[in-house]
Amino acid sequence: MFRLEARTSTPAWFNLALPFLAIVVTLILCSGLIAVAGAGVTEAYGVMLSASLGDSYAITETLVRAAPMIFTGLAVAIAFRAKFWNIGAEGQLLAGAVASCAVGAIPMPGYLAMLLMALAGAAAGAIVALVPATLRVKFKVDDVVSSLLLNSVIYYALMALIEGPWKDTFSGYPISPPIEDSANFPVLIEGTRLHLGVIVALIAAPLCWFLIARTTLGFRIRVTGENAEAARYGGISVQRVLLSTALLSGALAGLAGVGEVGGVHFQVMSDISPGYGYSGIVVAMLARLNPLGVVPAALFLAAVMTGAEAMSRATGVPAFLSDVIQGTALLAMLVALLFTAYRIRRVGASA
Amino acid sequence: MSAVFEQIFQVGFLAAIIRIATPLAFATLGEMFSERAGVLNLGIEGIMLLSAMAGFTAASLSGSLWLGVLVAVLVGALMGALHALFTVALGLSQHVCGIGVTLFSSGLAYFLYRLIFGQQSVPPSIDGFKPVAIPLLSGIPILGPAVFNQFTLVYLAILAVPLAAFVLYRTPWGLSVRMVGENPRAADSAGVSVIATRFQAVILGGALMGLAGAFLTMAQFNAFTFGVVSGRGWVAIALVVFGRWDPWRSAGAALLFAFVDALQLRMQASGLGHIPYEAFLMLPFIFTIVAMAFMSRNAVAPSALLKPFRREER
Numbered sequence: 001m002f003r004l005e006a007r008t009s010t011p012a013w014f015n016l017a018l019p020f021l022a023i024v025v026t027l028i029l030c031s032g033l034i035a036v037a038g039a040g041v042t043e044a045y046g047v048m049l050s051a052s053l054g055d056s057y058a059i060t061e062t063l064v065r066a067a068p069m070i071f072t073g074l075a076v077a078i079a080f081r082a083k084f085w086n087i088g089a090e091g092q093l094l095a096g097a098v099a100s101c102a103v104g105a106i107p108m109p110g111y112l113a114m115l116l117m118a119l120a121g122a123a124a125g126a127i128v129a130l131v132p133a134t135l136r137v138k139f140k141v142d143d144v145v146s147s148l149l150l151n152s153v154i155y156y157a158l159m160a161l162i163e164g165p166w167k168d169t170f171s172g173y174p175i176s177p178p179i180e181d182s183a184n185f186p187v188l189i190e191g192t193r194l195h196l197g198v199i200v201a202l203i204a205a206p207l208c209w210f211l212i213a214r215t216t217l218g219f220r221i222r223v224t225g226e227n228a229e230a231a232r233y234g235g236i237s238v239q240r241v242l243l244s245t246a247l248l249s250g251a252l253a254g255l256a257g258v259g260e261v262g263g264v265h266f267q268v269m270s271d272i273s274p275g276y277g278y279s280g281i282v283v284a285m286l287a288r289l290n291p292l293g294v295v296p297a298a299l300f301l302a303a304v305m306t307g308a309e310a311m312s313r314a315t316g317v318p319a320f321l322s323d324v325i326q327g328t329a330l331l332a333m334l335v336a337l338l339f340t341a342y343r344i345r346r347v348g349a350s351a
Numbered sequence: 352m353s354a355v356f357e358q359i360f361q362v363g364f365l366a367a368i369i370r371i372a373t374p375l376a377f378a379t380l381g382e383m384f385s386e387r388a389g390v391l392n393l394g395i396e397g398i399m400l401l402s403a404m405a406g407f408t409a410a411s412l413s414g415s416l417w418l419g420v421l422v423a424v425l426v427g428a429l430m431g432a433l434h435a436l437f438t439v440a441l442g443l444s445q446h447v448c449g450i451g452v453t454l455f456s457s458g459l460a461y462f463l464y465r466l467i468f469g470q471q472s473v474p475p476s477i478d479g480f481k482p483v484a485i486p487l488l489s490g491i492p493i494l495g496p497a498v499f500n501q502f503t504l505v506y507l508a509i510l511a512v513p514l515a516a517f518v519l520y521r522t523p524w525g526l527s528v529r530m531v532g533e534n535p536r537a538a539d540s541a542g543v544s545v546i547a548t549r550f551q552a553v554i555l556g557g558a559l560m561g562l563a564g565a566f567l568t569m570a571q572f573n574a575f576t577f578g579v580v581s582g583r584g585w586v587a588i589a590l591v592v593f594g595r596w597d598p599w600r601s602a603g604a605a606l607l608f609a610f611v612d613a614l615q616l617r618m619q620a621s622g623l624g625h626i627p628y629e630a631f632l633m634l635p636f637i638f639t640i641v642a643m644a645f646m647s648r649n650a651v652a653p654s655a656l657l658k659p660f661r662r663e664e665r
Contacts, residue, residue: 004441004661037466085446139644142592144393144446148585149640153633160629281450318465320458327397327455334443334451 004342015340019286019293022332023300029332030325039315047314048307058306060192064264066295066302067201068093068273071256072280073287073294074208075125079249080289081212082221083228084242088132088147089253090277091154095128096121096254098158100261101268104179113183114196118258125254126247128154133246137239151277159270166268176268185263195263204252208291211248221245253277274305275323282330288337301326364613365497370571372602372609373508374399374563378587379594379601380515381559385431386591387519388552389532389655390438393449395560396584397456398430402564404460407575408467411477416569420504423565424558430456431557432550439549442659453584464575479573480504502570504562511559515598528552532653535660545660560584582636589639593646596653611638 031041052062072089079086100121104113131150135141159174166176185195212218223231224241231238260272279301286300287293308322378395385392392398402423410419430452437448468475480502489499498509519525527548530538535545563583568575590608594601615631 033462087446087450135640135644139647140650141640141643141647144391145585145589145592146640146643149582149589149636152582152585152636153640156629156633156636159632160627163629164627278450278454281447282454285447318462320462320465323458324455324462325458327451327453327458330451330454331437331448334437334448335441338441338443 004338005345007341007343010340015288018336018340019288019297019333022286022329022336025332025336026325026329029328030321033321033324034315034317037315037317039317044311044315044317047311048304051310052303052307057192060189060194062299062302062306063198064193064195065306066298067198067259067263068256068276069279069283069298069301070201070205070294071252071259072276073283073298074204074291075249075252075256076280076284077287077289077291077294078208078212078221078252079129079245080284081225082241082245083225084133084136084245084249085144086129086132086147086246086249086253087144087281088129088150088277089249089256089280090273090275091147091151092125092128092250092253093257093260093273093277094151094154094158095124096257097261097268097272098161098257099124099254100258101176101179104183104262104266105177107180107182110182113180114185114262117179117183117262118200118255121254121258121261122251123254125252125257126250129246129250129253130243133243137242158268162268162270174270178267179261183262184266185259193264195259197259197263200255201259202295204255205291205295208252208294212291217241217244253280256280279326282326282333285330285333285337301329362493362497364617365493366501367613367616368606368609369498369501369505370609371612372605373502373505374566374571374583375587375590375605375608376508376512376602377559377563377566378584379590379605380511380598381427381556381563382587382591383556383594383596383598383601384515384519384528384559385553385556386656387532387596387653388528388549389535389653389658389660390435390549390553391445391449391588391657392431392434392452392553392556392560393446393588394430394434394452394456395449395587396580396582397453397460398427398434398557398560399564399567399584400580401430401456401460402427402561403568403579404464404564404575406561406565407477407568408464410569411475416477416480419569420562420565423569424561427561427564428554428558431554431560434557435550435553438659439546439553442661445657445659461577474574474576476574477569479568480570502566504566504570507562508566512598512602519598524548524551529653531660532655535655535658539660549660563587586635586639589643592650592652593639593642595646595650608635608639611635 034041034044052058072093075089076086100117103117103120132143132147135146136143162174162176168175185197188194220236220241223236224238228238256276261268265272283294283297283301286297304322304325308319311317312319378399382392382395405426406419406423409422410416434448434452437443438445482500483503485499489495527543530543531545531548539545567579572579590604591601594604612635615634619628619631
């Protein structure tokens with residue numbers, strides 16, 4: 001028999017190695033699916049790697065894809081730290097995209113437009129996140145379920161907009177009008193899609209780390225998450241902390257939508273997010289809820305997503321493999337986390 | 352007002368409610384068993400999707416609908432076992448594991464579907480279940496043709512509700528399930544294996560979620576498409592809360608939700624004013640959130656819900 005036994009201490013190298021361990025296990029498990037699809041495993045992963053990190057253009061594409069997941073990853077990491085179970089980053093992202101698109105369509109000087117787009121998008125995301133938080137604080141409604149259900153509500157609201165008042169009357173497609181050219185985020189490297197928003201995402205991560213690790217609000221968030229009873233006893237208003245966390249988390253998820261509108265699509269369509277909100281959960285867990293870890297975790301998932309399309313074209317393995325990899329990585333990471341607190345002990349029959 | 356009343360008591364409308372409620376009832380009962388044993392299963396959305404795909408594929412390849420149902424149930428049970436492995440055996444966070452199971456099984460469903468059927472402009476369809484009229488009962492005015500001229504899986508759902516109530520409240524196993532969900536320590540002292548009971552409940556729950564998925568692709572739509580589950584799993588989780596973790600109330604919640612959904616379909620079809628149809632599509636979700644706000648104050652969840660059990664930790 002095997003038994004889990006509590007660890008008294010965890011070696012530091014082990015903590016750092018865990019996400020990599022989880023990723024390696026994931027790639028090994030998913031290679032079975034590549035084999036089932038009738039392709040060479042090394043070939044398929046090779047194509048994925050070269051298409052996502054092989055040359056400077058591939059790297060910029062991966063960075064562009066990582067940006068929204070850095071934001072949603074930060075949103076989830078901060079929320080989960082307070083045990084505010086925000087599964088609604090997807091809807092908050094969509095709300096942010098809609099709000100920033102509405103603002104970006106108004107003619108005004110470029111930098112003012114970008115600033116207002118960011119503010120509007122963050123505010124929209126924050127307002128959406130406030131709904132499950134308020135329902136939990138006031139009515140004891142489970143935040144997991146309400147934030148999940150809200151994703152569908154926001155999605156249909158977006159669809160109503162782009163099939164109704166925002167519909168492209170010229171082509172008849174359900175696509176919003178584009179934002180003003182002056183509001184398009186500047187491209188950093190000519191010939192690529194690397195836009196200003198990517199840099200903002202990369203800066204947001206250390207800022208969030210500072211907020212969580214070094215500020216009073218960060219302290220309150222951590223204490224509330226670790227032990228709400230103790231927090232209450234220590235004079236922290238748990239309700240207020242939950243609402244602040246929701247505002248912060250929603251604003252970050254909203255910014256993910258702003259980046260997609262301002263830097264990538266310049267308009268809103270039904271598939272503006274391929275589930276970046278849910279990927280944020282995977283990112284946050286791989287990062288062990290540490291904002292600094294969010295960046296490499298988002299880069300990994302972005303590389304998988306960018307690479308999967310090229311792999312599909314080259315080998316015929318369905319690109320949905322990237323979704324399977326995401327789910328497997330999340331589960332593998334959860335199991336790996338278990339080993340920071342426990343180790344497996346063999347319990348002998350004679351003992 | 353009387354016009355609305357007439358609408359509601361039309362045969363077609365009643366039949367639509369029953370049809371919409373069926374997969375929700377299976378899914379809600381499945382989630383209820385799992386939660387009654389103390390395990391929240393957020394994998395439900397993905398489990399329904401993977402089961403729907405697997406059942407459709409099996410039925411399509413073998414030509415046997417019942418084989419498809421069997422495969423869907425087995426796949427659901429298997430995914431339930433996976434969730435139990437993570438949350439019960441290893442004691443990991445039920446929230447995050449559930450999302451992981453959903454991401455994993457949805458990804459797998461789309462991956463395998465594309466692998467088996469390739470990319471086609473029109474999704475392949477099957478000859479799904481046909482309504483079966485029950486002699487005598489189907490002759491009852493209004494109620495007869497609406498309720499007793501339905502798919503066999505609908506009758507199965509109608510029978511599943513009293514059966515679930517009987518199993519939960521009247522059998523030793525049901526007592527064990529309730530005990531490990533309320534007070535696992537006491538159950539353990541009484542000689543009930545917490546781990547085994549929770550595994551069984553989550554696997555049974557997964558099997559019922561599989562039935563829900565099977566209904567979608569083999570009776571309701573007769574094809575597997577990307578939006579085939581579209582949030583029904585999440586709704587089922589809300590319906591468990593709304594139904595206060597009771598089979599009868601949960602079934603009632605599923606019927607109420609189906610009523611709102613059928614109503615929005617009718618309102619869409621009638622082209623009410625210039626209201627966009629998406630407003631109606633979001634209506635059931637808003638209804639569920641509002642209903643939860645009213646119900647959650649008094650709702651008493653199983654007290655060990657979300658809490659892993661490790662024997663050596665006292």
